[in-house]
Amino acid sequence: MKTRPGPTTRVRITELSGPAARERRDDLATEEPLEIRLAAPDGTRRTVAITMRTPGHDFELAAGFLAGEGLAGPQDVASIAYCTDEDLPPEARYNTVTVRLRGPVPDLPALERHFVTSSACGVCGSAGLEALRLRCATVPRGLLKLTPDLLYTLPDALRAAQGVFGKTGGLHAAGLFSADGRLVAAREDVGRHNAVDKLVGWAALSGRLPLAEHVLMVSGRASYEIMQKALAAGVPVVCAVSAPSSLAVELAREFGMTLVGFLRGERCNVYAGADRVSA
Template identity: 85%
Template sequence: MKSRPGPTTRARIRELSGSVARDRRDDLATEEPLEIRLTAPDGARKTVAITMRTPGHDFELAAGFLHGEGLVGPGDIGAIAYCTDEDLPPEARYNTVTVRLRGPIPDLPALDRHFLTSSACGVCGSASLDALRDRCRAVPRGRLELTPEILYGLPDALRGAQGVFGKTGGLHAAGLFSATGRLVGVREDVGRHNAVDKLVGWAALAGRLPLAEHVLMVSGRASYEIMQKALAAGIPAVCAVSAPSSLAVELAREFGMTLVGFLRGERCNVYAGRDRIRSTE
């Protein structure tokens, strides 16, 4: 039987440096598929997603994905486990998660198709802002207030918590921070959207949603699906090391979110929600 996959995989490589070549071992970020299945008390079951991910925190990934897409809320989940169905080959069992619902599988239009996603891009997001308007409301103004100094400290704090990235150099990260810049949680994955799902799933399973007084920091760009997942979790502010997309900015402005991009060193661009950021001058 295939052993349970881990977040890193060892590989033999040849390293070239100038005219010198040497063979050595290297750590790679593991990338394997994860199938997410729903089951109901009446015996019904349905596959709702197959995503390429880095193994680890798989139950959180499933819960976060289902919540972010508006398919299943945390209160609807009875249990999450690796699948032991007889139709599944033993080597695939740690790549299949079964989410046991307390009630029937919801009859949602989104379930008429499977979400086939890759780690490279988040094609799992809703097709448009119109779909998002049907299930999400604007983020309340709340008490979250940030300073430039707090923002400037987020990238280094996130990078310092990326344990697997330190070994492989090949993972994205999503970090959840308090209003004072304290790191609350961090998750890593080969996929940007998976890292956010793992983080939101952790909060959902712990009963911490909505995350109304927190900041999400991502190691890559801010795309539509990242903003969608943050909005569904009630996160009012999202910061990214790289650029946002046009649809991400549109979403942030419509739903009252703060969006910061190109957050590097002591500079950044504020694309939406500048009222949550106050100057210390």
């Protein structure tokens, strides 16, 4: 019987260096599917997402995905558990999570299809700003002020928290920071949006939403999906090591968020909400 998967998988490889070749072991970031199911008190069950992820913090991933997509907030969730259905083969038990709701499964247009996502890009739910306008408010101003010097410390602080990346070199990370630059929590995953979902899920399950006085730092680029998830969690500032997309910048400007890209060393670009950053 297959055991619970871990965040890394050991394999044997052939390493080439010049004309020489040698066999050795290597650690890879584990990538396996996770199916997220909703279950209502009346017995209704529905699969709402199948995502490729790095095992670990699966319940947070489920809670963060549901909160980010507006399907269920922490107040709607009665319990989260790995699925024990008899129709599932043993190897699938730890790749299926059932979220039991206090009420009915939401009857939303989005549920007419599954959110099938990959670790690379994929579609992560509502694909337009119009859908966000119906459920998300503009982020309040004036609650958070940051200095450039504080921003410059974030990438190194996030990198220091990436334990699995240090072994594999193949994971994205998302870190949540307080207004004074303290790392509050960090999560890793092969999917950049999954790492953010895990972080938002941690905040949801620990009763910390909305994250109105926090900064989200991501190790890759700032995509629309990441900005959507940050907005749903009430995060006013998102920082990224790489570039943002055009739609990410548009979202940030429309909803009053601060978006920082190319945050490396002692330089960065502020694409929206520069009023929150001052020397």
